[in-house]
Amino acid sequence: MVFSTRGRKVRRLLLSLLLLAAWEAGSGQVHYSVPEEAKHGTFVGRIAQDLGLELAELVPRLFRVASKGRADLLEVNLQNGILFVNSRIDREELCGRSAVCSIHLEVIVDKPLQVFHVEVEVRDINDNPPVFPMAIKTIWFHESRLLDSRFPLEGASDADIGVNALLSYRLSSSEFFFLDIQTNDELSQSLSLVLKKSLDREETPEINLLLVATDGGKPELTGTVQLLIEVLDVNDNEPSFDQSVYKVQLLENIANGTLVIKLNASDADEGSNSEIVYSLSSDVPSTIQSKFKIDPSSGDVRIKGQLDYEEMKSYEIQVVAADKGTPSMSGHCKISVKLVDINDNRPEVSITSLSLPIREDAPPGTVIALITVSDRDSGANGQVICSLTPHTPFKLVSTFKNYYSLVLDDALDRESVSTYALVVTARDRGSPSLSATVSVSVEVADVNDNAPTFAQPEYTVFVKENNPPGCHIFTVSARDADAQENALVSYSLVERRVGERALSSYVSVHAESGKVYALQPLDHEELELLQFQVSACDSGFPPLGSNVTLQVFVLDENDNPPAVLSSGSGGAGGAVSELVPWSVGAGHVVAKVRAVDADSGYNAWLSYELQPAAGGARSPFRVGLYTGEVSTTRALDEADAPRQRLLVLVKDHGEPPLVATATVLVSLVESGQALKTSSRASAGSAGPEATLVNINVYLIIAICAVSSLLVLTLLLYTALRCSAPPTEGVCGPGKPKLVCSSAVGTWSYSQQRRQRACSGEGPPKTDLMAFSPSLPPFLDSAEGTGQREADSEHSNEVS
Structure with missing residues (x-):
């Protein structure tokens, strides 16, 4: 009885060992790679041999291959156990722009049942040339555009990946424009057409340029777009954004209709010329138009569809702000939207008690804002560290756990920098670390610390005598580096006496424009030189001022005829x-x-x-x-x-x-x-x-x-x-x-x-x-x- 019980235990142990060995043999994984666009019958691998199966047992054991998705791409020859390409494999169609593209195969055999996992990596080849959104793009440039004016261009896209999708651009030779390329990250570039020579519509009404994109594959493939630049004969002001690139980060599960960013363009014109209509650029691909929308009047950019991090990690949205003038003028900006994976929780940053603007004479140590950070995670993932960028005259001071103060660290000068764009970054200690940022725009308030200044300490003015009363003889102009009322300059005469008369009986100065007027006709025979001072004073408190000297020379005119005194021995002026x-x-x-x-x-x-x-x-x-x-x-x-x-x-x-x-x-x-x-x-x-x-x-x-x-x-x-x-x-x-x-x-x-x-x-x-x-x-x-x-x-x- 004891022997039989011990035998049963031994048999159970042997059975367990056999099952474990069978499981280990069946759970192995084989990895192959094959280039895309390989011809039918291209050898992939000796799958039967690599899985340890005999060729003779493939058919009896019902050897078969199952694939998720396209099952007809790869096939196994049961006679020799070779895995080969059965139909055309297009990596871009199969995996899109994913960095890794693989075909997962399950190899199943019966008697006994075994399952093997085979991964076939599809390697990318340079089979897709760069493609622009359109073959011909028309751009309208006003002839009054200033030098270095920029016009953003939509770059080409390449369905390949890696170096095959690494694009470089060149622009055909032009005396008016050159191409500026800004690299945002490894695969994102911002193209701008920059004006280097002033335009004249009467001389050059239109300009044709060719933009060529070349990928990094071998052999190289290129794509082109014809740029037709129409020069408009309109002198006006276009709407302008406060930034050329707005960077926004969004969670991939963000709700439909959520506000992405509120754009605000300004136009220096008046009336209908300053009424702005916002729209997405015509160059924006349909994939972006299906995800985002913009309110034409408010400039609110909102989510239109569902975002998917695995489908697209970032979006670059070109926005046009056009006024209602005739012809209409437009400004451009780009919104760089980056999606954040929701596999973890990001730290959250909030700013409270924001005290802005800050006076430029504020002492170091002044608290500007209170910053609170939090993270819904726990442990190391919930421990958050805050930092401030860029290096500015501000610093973050930790006051308590997860509480910081934004403090002035150095003296300010509004005339040097009037606004600071600060970025507060909160980063947790998880692995990988996640972070969140918030932007703080610190405006520096002006203090009246600059007096008005004249370009010269003294001016010499020449005026012909017998001028009409009230004629304009000169204009003085002083500049004040301050702002608002501190820079509002008013002019006045420094009163003195000219002979027996007051200076103000000869000249006057307009308090706002600085125009100097002669109040009465000047007589060279009476006054050859009139020297006086004009004072410029700002409207600050206390007011600051400076003086400039004017030397007015009265030029003689032939306004007195000769006077005959006498002739011979006769009386004066008569016949003698x-x-x-x-x-x-x-x-x-x-x-x-x-x-x-x-x-x-x-x-x-x-x-x-x-x-x-x-x-x-x-x-x-x-x-x-x-x-x-x-x-x-x-x-x-x-x-x-x-x-x-x-x-x-x-x-x-x-x-x-x-x-x-x-x-x-x-x-x-x-x-x-x-x-x-x-x-x-x-x-x-x-x-x-x-x-x-x-x-x-x-x-x-x-x-x-x-x-x-x-x-x-x-x-x-x-x-x-x-x-x-x-x-x-x-x-x-x-x-x-x-x-x-x-x-x-x-x-x-x-x-x-x-x-x-x-x-x-x-x-x-x-x-x-x-x-x-x-x-x-x-x-x-x-x-x-x-x-x-x-x-x-x-x-x-x-x-």
């Missing part, structure tokens, strides 16, 4: 009568015209002309071009009219020149009559001395009456004395005096003449033209004499 003996010779000075001009420079440089006599008769008189002396050109004769009216024109050198006239009435008389008239004139203007001269004349006449011979001798002597040319000494030329200056430095002089009366009695007469230019050193007498002779010659030509 002169008696000239018939016996005078050439060069006898009859009269001298004096005139002045209140202007300066060329506008005050005067010249004299004698208006030609009526009928073209040649006058025996001439006038000095710059001296104003009226003299005879020849000896007088009986053919000359006894009474002549000379009209002297006095002109300045302004543009246009202004003219004044002086009339000289010349009466030709006998020598004795001229002497009497001269004596009477002297008596009327001289006083006691003139009376004494008249008595002497009467005595001479009485003596001449007694002796006719003596009278004849005296008359002959007097005629000879009056007709003789003047000699040096009392009647000679005096020291030259400066009368005018030209704008190029050429100076003219008039002679100071001292002409003794024909009787030889009385003091000499002095004729002088005087102006008010700046006076250089006087020239010597010889140079003055030469100038006078040149003026006389010029007067002869004019006469």
Whole structure:
């Protein structure tokens, strides 16, 4: 009895060992690999031999192969036990873009029942060229687009994997555009068409480019898209996003209709040109359009269908923001959506007590926000560590378990950086580690720490006199690096007195625009230089300001005609009568015209002309071009009219020149009559001395009456004395005096003449033209004499 019980135990043990050995033999797994697109009959492996089965027992034991999915791809030859390709294997059709693609086979034999697992890996070959969403893409570029403007392009897709799907791009040569490629990760690239040269629709209305994508397989395969760039002749502002790429992470089990991101584009225009309509780009594949939708008016991007991490791990959505202008302008951005596998729990981050904006003068240690992290896991997977990126003047301080404070760590300067985009990352200690992030946009509030500044400390302004009242003469402009009211600059005059009047009676400045106006016509003769300061002050508290100096030079205009002072011995400005003996010779000075001009420079440089006599008769008189002396050109004769009216024109050198006239009435008389008239004139203007001269004349006449011979001798002597040319000494030329200056430095002089009366009695007469230019050193007498002779010659030509 004991023996039989022990035997049963031994038999049970042997049976267990046999079953265990059979299980181990049946549970083995064989691995093969075969390239996709292999031809029918391609050898895969000796499956019977590798599984330890005899060829002779394959048919009796009902050897068969079962496959999940496509069962006709692989087949076994029961005669030789070889696994071969039975039909075309397309890896992309079978596994899509999965990194690993395998066909799982179950090999079953009976008598006894055994099951074997065989994995056949399908290797990828470069059989798919890169494919663009469309063959021809039309892009509209405004000719007003700034340099470095970007236009995102949809890249090509390659159904292969690995290096066979690693794409590179090149753009055909263009003087206007180049291709910018930004690599997001190993297989994700952002393509942008960047403007490198300004467009001109009138010269180049359209541009054709070819974009070529080349994969990394061998041999290389390429795909192309024709880029047709239409240049629009519109000057407008396009909508713009605050970011070019928005990165969003989503759980794969996110509910339908969930908000992915709220886009907000801004447009600097007004009215319908600033009303924005959001839409997905036409380049977006249908797979993305079936998963996401965007609200045209609000810019809310929401889930449209069910997301599957195993189907697609990430999405890149091109969004267009178009305004309602004519023609419509558009801005672009890309939303990079990454799905998160739900095989585990991510840490959760929440921000509370967010205190924004922060003043730029806030001291280090200021708390900006409280951050709370949590993880639904437990143990190491629930222990969360927070970090802050990038390295900015902020830091995270742990206050308690799973509680952090976002603290200012360094001084801020809004003028350098006005907004900080911070990313708080919470990472658990699981393996593999999972993390969650939250973005914090910290805006720096402005403090009035910058005064307005001018580009130059001083400006020089030239204004012509006689300007209309209220005319704009200059614009001052100051810049303030602060913001809002701290950068709002107002302008004012730094009041002072100009002579006896206040500065504000001459000029004013507009408080907002900085335009400086002349309140009244300026007069160069009264004020040549007006120097003052303009103050620029911001609206901060306390306000800051700075000054700039303006030097306003008043330029002279020819607004004053010459003024005739006197002619000969007559009164000022009227017609003057002169008696000239018939016996005078050439060069006898009859009269001298004096005139002045209140202007300066060329506008005050005067010249004299004698208006030609009526009928073209040649006058025996001439006038000095710059001296104003009226003299005879020849000896007088009986053919000359006894009474002549000379009209002297006095002109300045302004543009246009202004003219004044002086009339000289010349009466030709006998020598004795001229002497009497001269004596009477002297008596009327001289006083006691003139009376004494008249008595002497009467005595001479009485003596001449007694002796006719003596009278004849005296008359002959007097005629000879009056007709003789003047000699040096009392009647000679005096020291030259400066009368005018030209704008190029050429100076003219008039002679100071001292002409003794024909009787030889009385003091000499002095004729002088005087102006008010700046006076250089006087020239010597010889140079003055030469100038006078040149003026006389010029007067002869004019006469």
